[in-house]
Amino acid sequence: MQGKLYQDSSSIYEDEARILFDYFSQAADRIIEEENKATARIEEAKDSLNRALQNGKKKKIRNTVLFILALAGAAVLFYIGETNPSYVVAGLAAIFLLMLISSIVSSNKKVEAEKAKVSEGEAAFSAIRRNYRVDKLGVAYVPVAKKIPFGSQNITVDLSGAVQDENFELISINEPDKFEDDVNAFKKTLSSVPLVEGSRIASNVDTADFSPSMQEVPIYDYLSSISNGIGTIETDLKNVDKKSVSIPVIAPGSETMDFLSKCGTTEPEDYPVVNVFDSSSVEPKLNVLLDIYNQRKNTSTGDEKALENLISLIGISAQTIVGTKMNCSAAILEYNNGIFANVLKSPYRNYSPKLEAETIEEIKSMNFNFGDMAETYRPFKFKESSLMKFDLYSGSWIDETGGRTSMPFGLHQIQEEIFMPIVNNLMEENRIERRKIYERIQTQKLEYLNKWHTETQDFYGRNRDTSDTLKSNIIEALSSYNSSYATWKAIKDTISKMDEQQSLLGGKTETDNTAASSMIIAAEQVNNNFKALEEEFDAYMERLQDDIDEKADKFGKVTYYEAYLYASEAQKAAVAAGNISTFDSRKLKLAKASPYLAEYGTLPPQPSVDDEVYEIMDKNLASEATDLLNKLHENEVDESENVEAIVFTDEDGNNGASDAPDSDKE
Numbered sequence: 001m002q003g004k005l006y007q008d009s010s011s012i013y014e015d016e017a018r019i020l021f022d023y024f025s026q027a028a029d030r031i032i033e034e035e036n037k038a039t040a041r042i043e044e045a046k047d048s049l050n051r052a053l054q055n056g057k058k059k060k061i062r063n064t065v066l067f068i069l070a071l072a073g074a075a076v077l078f079y080i081g082e083t084n085p086s087y088v089v090a091g092l093a094a095i096f097l098l099m100l101i102s103s104i105v106s107s108n109k110k111v112e113a114e115k116a117k118v119s120e121g122e123a124a125f126s127a128i129r130r131n132y133r134v135d136k137l138g139v140a141y142v143p144v145a146k147k148i149p150f151g152s153q154n155i156t157v158d159l160s161g162a163v164q165d166e167n168f169e170l171i172s173i174n175e176p177d178k179f180e181d182d183v184n185a186f187k188k189t190l191s192s193v194p195l196v197e198g199s200r201i202a203s204n205v206d207t208a209d210f211s212p213s214m215q216e217v218p219i220y221d222y223l224s225s226i227s228n229g230i231g232t233i234e235t236d237l238k239n240v241d242k243k244s245v246s247i248p249v250i251a252p253g254s255e256t257m258d259f260l261s262k263c264g265t266t267e268p269e270d271y272p273v274v275n276v277f278d279s280s281s282v283e284p285k286l287n288v289l290l291d292i293y294n295q296r297k298n299t300s301t302g303d304e305k306a307l308e309n310l311i312s313l314i315g316i317s318a319q320t321i322v323g324t325k326m327n328c329s330a331a332i333l334e335y336n337n338g339i340f341a342n343v344l345k346s347p348y349r350n351y352s353p354k355l356e357a358e359t360i361e362e363i364k365s366m367n368f369n370f371g372d373m374a375e376t377y378r379p380f381k382f383k384e385s386s387l388m389k390f391d392l393y394s395g396s397w398i399d400e401t402g403g404r405t406s407m408p409f410g411l412h413q414i415q416e417e418i419f420m421p422i423v424n425n426l427m428e429e430n431r432i433e434r435r436k437i438y439e440r441i442q443t444q445k446l447e448y449l450n451k452w453h454t455e456t457q458d459f460y461g462r463n464r465d466t467s468d469t470l471k472s473n474i475i476e477a478l479s480s481y482n483s484s485y486a487t488w489k490a491i492k493d494t495i496s497k498m499d500e501q502q503s504l505l506g507g508k509t510e511t512d513n514t515a516a517s518s519m520i521i522a523a524e525q526v527n528n529n530f531k532a533l534e535e536e537f538d539a540y541m542e543r544l545q546d547d548i549d550e551k552a553d554k555f556g557k558v559t560y561y562e563a564y565l566y567a568s569e570a571q572k573a574a575v576a577a578g579n580i581s582t583f584d585s586r587k588l589k590l591a592k593a594s595p596y597l598a599e600y601g602t603l604p605p606q607p608s609v610d611d612e613v614y615e616i617m618d619k620n621l622a623s624e625a626t627d628l629l630n631k632l633h634e635n636e637v638d639e640s641e642n643v644e645a646i647v648f649t650d651e652d653g654n655n656g657a658s659d660a661p662d663s664d665k666e
Contacts, residue, residue: 003268004263031132038121038128055107056107142274144277172241178236200221312625351388352403353409370559374438410596586603587603
């Protein structure tokens with residue numbers, strides 16, 4: 001016989017002794033508790049009996065006294081001849097007599113009732129069971145767990161509901177042959193990458209979640225075949241059969257198994273076994289578990305290995321293809337941009353910025369003001385020898401001296417060969433009449449400017465005089481204030497000393513250096529504040545004067561249209577060429593075609609791309625696949641160890657027990 005009830009006991013016999021001790025200990029506690037309750041009821045009944053006797057005695061004495069007094073009063077009244085009052089008092093005596101009799105009767109009833117309660121309490125005290133004894137002590141076993149054969153092994157299942165169910169699940173592909181064929185076809189697609197991708201098969205990929213400006217992106221033959229292959233494999237992986245079962249398995253090493261190992265037994269011998277828990281619902285679940293295990297064991301090196309290889313292949317191939325595709329696309333775009341830039345340069349006459357540096361600098365310095373350029377302006381003309389030729393192989397421009405550059409100074413042929421000669425010839429025809437018009441306009445503007453300067457200077461001059469007068473008044477007021485404050489302070493101190501001495505002898509004027517110092521500090525602070533305001537006002541007046549001068553210069557400018565129409569576009573091109581260093585990345589790409597287009601062209605809005613796209617593009621798919629497989633292997637090892645530990649153990653915790661003993665474990 002094995003097993004025990006208490007973990008700290010040595011055997012079932014010690015458990016029997018402990019049970020007997022606990023039984024009699026509980027019996028003694030029950031006897032004491034019932035005796036205390038019965039004694040309390042008896043004491044309470046006796047207290048009620050005493051109170052009833054006291055109350056009955058008091059009522060009897062009170063009613064007897066009232067009856068005697070009423071009867072004596074009636075006799076006295078009857079004796080002195082007061083018949084009617086004597087009858088009334090006699091009636092009261094009769095009432096008091098009835099009250100006396102009633103109180104005696106009720107008091108006796110209550111006393112009897114309390115005596116009955118006392119008797120009942122004493123009877124209950126006597127009836128308390130005190131003859132506890134044990135005639136027979138036996139042993140019976142209750143199955144709380146069941147050890148069930150599982151193939152050549154066995155598992156332990158809980159029957160009492162103390163252990164939570166353990167979930168087992170197997171996912172198997174319904175069409176493994178089709179899945180294998182699709183994987184092989186996909187591998188074949190990945191094994192050869194075309195040098196030039198065709199466009200017979202085109203499809204669109206939804207990118208609305210990544211970019212509001214690019215809702216979809218087209219993909220062509222090769223990428224479409226990869227996308228279709230992945231979609232086919234995804235469909236195969238969704239066509240699966242799931243088997244799952246939940247069984248309350250007791251794992252070796254758990255607290256429950258430790259308890260069963262110490263307190264349970266699988267050998268009840270001839271002792272009776274009482275089946276309290278139902279175990280019939282566990283066996284069908286175990287059959288499902290055995291089927292899951294066998295299938296998993298058979299496919300663990302088949303489909304799972306194929307999936308692992310597929311994940312690794314997709315990660316490496318996708319990383320390679322994406323990187324190659326991006327590099328190729330970037331290279332093609334860069335090459336196309338270069339060709340397009342050269343095409344855009346074709347209508348331009350490209351001159352050497354080195355050979356025409358003096359002319360270009362002269363163009364940049366033009367302000368197109370009649371007053372500055374009327375006598376010095378001469379139409380510029382680039383030398384034919386400064387023209388540059390494009391070297392297709394090196395992608396650079398070469399002048400006659402052999403100098404090379406990638407940024408020649410370009411002037412559109414229409415501008416140089418048509419528009420500029422037309423402007424020059426037209427302006428030459430009526431140059432004298434137009435010069436007179438320029439001079440009249442300039443004279444009129446100068447008159448306006450002189451009048452404007454006179455009025456503004458007069459206005460601001462008066463304001464300055466007023467401000468200077470205010471400053472002088474403020475300075476005089478401050479000086480007067482400081483002097484008056486010093487005098488007042490000295491008089492106040494003298495009066496204070498005379499009050500203290502109560503005599504005119506001490507009434508001499510004294511100078512308080514401390515008061516003078518504080519007064520000087522206060523005055524300096526006021527002066528500093530005033531100077532700050534004065535400087536701020538002067539700065540404001542200077543800004544107004546600068547604004548006046550700027551507007552006067554702008555108004556006084558008379559556009560010299562001979563130079564403006566002839567050289568304005570050339571000046572824009574020269575300025576743009578000098579501003580290349582300030583261009584952003586998008587303008588720099590356009591500057592390869594023409595700095596003029598980059599500077600003055602209107603670029604479309606830059607495509608909006610979410611940050612998530614950059615995060616996805618930064619991921620290394622090959623390393624992601626490797627990390628995923630490593631995690632799967634770690635989880636698989638942990639799960640395998642867990643399953644093996646849970647499923648294939650005997651009652652002693654030894655793995656691989658082939659002889660499954662009796663299925664009952666108590």
